[in-house]
Amino acid sequence: MRAAIISLSTLVVFLTAGGITAYDASRDDLIATGVTVGGIDIGGLRAGEVRVLLDRRLARPLERPMSVEVEGRRFSLPARRARVTVDVEASVQDALAKSRQGGPLSRLARDLSKEPLGADLSPRVTHSRGAVRSFARRVKRAFDRPARDARLRYSATGLRRVRSKAGATLSARRLERRLSTELALPDGDRRVTARLKTVEPKVSTRELAARYPTFITVDRKRFELRFFQKLRLVKKYRIAVGKVGLETPAGLYNVQNKAIDPAWSVPDREWAGDLAGKVIPGATPENPIKARWMGIYAGAGIHGTDDTASLGTNASHGCIRMSIPAVKQLYRSVEVETPVFIA
Template sequence: MGRKSWIAVITIVVLVLGAVGAAYAYDSSHKDEIAQGITIGDVDVGGLTVAQAEAKLRRQLVDPLRESLVVKFDGDSWRLDGEKLKIHADLEPAIAEALERSQEGGVPGRLARYVSGDEIEESIQPQISFSGGAINRFVRHVAAEINREPENASVEPASDSLEIVSGHEGRKLRDNLLTEELSAAVLGGGNRKIKARVHATEPEVTKREIAARYPSYLTLDRANFKLRLWQGLKLTKTYTVAVGQEGLETPEGLYEIQVKEENPIWHVPESDWAGDLAGETIPPGPSNPIKARWMAIYEGAGIHGTEEVESLGSAASHGCVRMAIADVEELYDMVEVGTPIFIG
């Protein structure tokens, strides 16, 4: 081999060794970097060192997870402070896995990627934990604010009228769904504002159904001495009655018929007005002023018949409601024990 040939060979060897050395030197300077294309928790960490990757992950992944969560409903909002979530992200194993994947293929594989620009398509999910108890307590608080029991339709009585009050739906927070959505928001790091959703709960009694609950209802207008019978909440009868005199007024308020008796015995109350009869028991007959029927409503007061028809339309009794005998017999058959009576 001539001298020129040797020089050419040596030159080629030197160039090859130089190129190999340069390649190894380049690889050595980049071997602690994470390969392009690798993400951790959807954060691109390609080309970063361990320290750089950790800093970027804390800034772009962990810090957003510590932001407060907000639940909104019908113009109201509730906030769960991020610090109460106690977010913990175990980044070291994820970064170590990313670095290990970056070393695959050894020096030749890494050099090939450096030259070709190929990437390792790898998505690594770090272990992230948070306080589930904090979310559960928060959801219970929101539920207490949102939940509302349904209200049945009801009757608002007055001395001469009955008003039907409409009921309304209740609502119940879909608490399991909200817990899931909040947990997903914590880990997802996306939208931290969640709209609460509810179930509607129907009342047991609607406005259409309320009348069936009241086959009979009584109202007493003491000022005008009128006792009214309502059936199915519609006025069917109006009676002229006597009510309690001054000092012995028929009691005001909402009561119900407690007892019904035909031809009742009179248990004379221990009251001054009863005189010598106080505490006595008077059987049916001429000396018993409680005629024909008795419907007790409150502490000795009740509705009964009277022969003193001239007292009707006045305040003449000792607290009871007096009716004509024919009227009280008619009314007796149209009401049951438990029938409400509003005295106004």
């Protein structure tokens, strides 16, 4: 009798264990309740059903093109060009592996209690980083523009300010990151709005005057020197310039040095006659550099003259002559490095 009871107990255990095993095997391709892929609920579905569902709700939406809007303009990145791919089968296998965690008894207990597993799996979505990077750079090139510094245009008769202008830039790296994130979201709207960043000029229009506290222009045809302070015309002076063959050099120069009653180092030229190569002391009748000197280029400069009848003519050996009162007045206002434009 006792042996019969033991045999019956063994049979019950055997049948129970066999039932659990059979039950568990029947659910081998069933996804546990509470499992989602990218927010898509696949709990309680068979693997085949999951494949169909993920293809419809995950793979197909990811085939939509990505749209980028900047300043009212739109750019499209097709999924094919971005080489977007989603591995539905990998997501199915991930879900099955998650559902089959534990042993048959623990899975049975979970099924009986109807306790959700609570697992949200990330879909296996990939794209070409190179393609996305190339697209982001293309969008950037469409909008990037350098800032324009304020600058000065000068002519024989005056100065003109060219106003500064702000530029703009777009961060291709930030756009690339946002695109990469959006490309992996099947439920996203596939749209990214990017903003431009203002690029300020290094030199603003307001700062231009401070860069040019003084400026001189020389009009050789009109025999006129114009003096500007903070880009505003202050004074016009009658001058003499170089004669034919000894022309005052045209171009943009700077005041290199200044002197009061300087000595004159006579050039070793034919026109200098007996004075060639000599040094004539300042403030002497033989020295044609009267009162003040402002050197600008290779022996040429601005200086005073007592030959006021020569003003308004081509009379010098390359220098710019002014009356003595005029050159003294100009000298007081001009600093070394003052630009001198000769036209």
